[in-house]
Amino acid sequence: MTQFMEHKPIDQWLDISQIKSSDDNIYQMSPSDKHLGNPAIRAIHGGVVTTFMERVAEIELSNHSKTSKDTKLISTNVDFLRSAKLEPLFGSAKIIKLGRRLAVIDVYAWQDAIDIPVAKATLSLKL
Amino acid sequence: MLDHLTDAENGKIDWREFAGHYFGEAHPMFSQFNVKIIDVSDQEVKMEASLSRDLRAEHSEHFLHTGALTLLLDSAFGIALFAHIRELTPIATINLKTDYLSPAKSEAKLICTASCFARDGNVARMQGEVRSYASRTVLAKATAAFMIGTKGPSFASPKGT
Numbered sequence: 381m382t383q384f385m386e387h388k389p390i391d392q393w394l395d396i397s398q399i400k401s402s403d404d405n406i407y408q409m410s411p412s413d414k415h416l417g418n419p420a421i422r423a424i425h426g427g428v429v430t431t432f433m434e435r436v437a438e439i440e441l442s443n444h445s446k447t448s449k450d451t452k453l454i455s456t457n458v459d460f461l462r463s464a465k466l467e468p469l470f471g472s473a474k475i476i477k478l479g480r481r482l483a484v485i486d487v488y489a490w491q492d493a494i495d496i497p498v499a500k501a502t503l504s505l506k507l
Numbered sequence: 508m509l510d511h512l513t514d515a516e517n518g519k520i521d522w523r524e525f526a527g528h529y530f531g532e533a534h535p536m537f538s539q540f541n542v543k544i545i546d547v548s549d550q551e552v553k554m555e556a557s558l559s560r561d562l563r564a565e566h567s568e569h570f571l572h573t574g575a576l577t578l579l580l581d582s583a584f585g586i587a588l589f590a591h592i593r594e595l596t597p598i599a600t601i602n603l604k605t606d607y608l609s610p611a612k613s614e615a616k617l618i619c620t621a622s623c624f625a626r627d628g629n630v631a632r633m634q635g636e637v638r639s640y641a642s643r644t645v646l647a648k649a650t651a652a653f654m655i656g657t658k659g660p661s662f663a664s665p666k667g668t
Contacts, residue, residue: 389563390572413535417582425536426600427581431574453573457604 394432407436409469424464433471433501437485440473451505458501467491481507522590523547551622552587560613570610576637576647577605583621584633584651591623596656603651609644616640629655
């Protein structure tokens, strides 16, 4: 089942939707030309992939914590594992720690298959 | 594609002009950054930018989503690396860490600097920051590792081949 997001400006710009599966939330970004880095290779810009992963973490956290409206991203550390083609990009998050003041979240992004990630990020958020 | 940026006499690329072309209005994403290149050298890239309201975190606020600053920094790293190695060989970001220090307003003028601080063979280490133009407050700092000479097409090739 696909649910469209709350439509914050950044979510509209990324064109994010949420796909509910039985166990996990999966988020999808539908990229377009405005998300390209180098148009010659038709790959999504690494900063766009990072922004998508940050939103996946924030949305996932908001689904788990009522205090998440006051979250602030402290830092993002992302490893780019493969080039991201101009095709739907999927993401899922795992909350590693959810304390009173801090959350640490891992996010994976993939395209062809979940076990072939294009990027992996760890994010620290202040609650 | 970039022949007009090359000095016909010595074949050298005008990196400042290249950066202007890279962030120019023809690019579907960078055209939303309103970039003005201040300086490009093999030591550092410095530019001003004001990012579109489309990149705000919330409708009710003027602040940009944090990812917008990473977008700007990752892009500046690419230009800084090209200018540092002085060739348009294919490059790719290996990893990137951004520390978000203070919120940035959309449409407000930002100053972004980026440089290559170390190189070990094909791996280059980049650093950069984004500041508020008005207050000079540091809004974000980032470091990244880039691979030089990846299999991808060159920026200079007409069809990316």
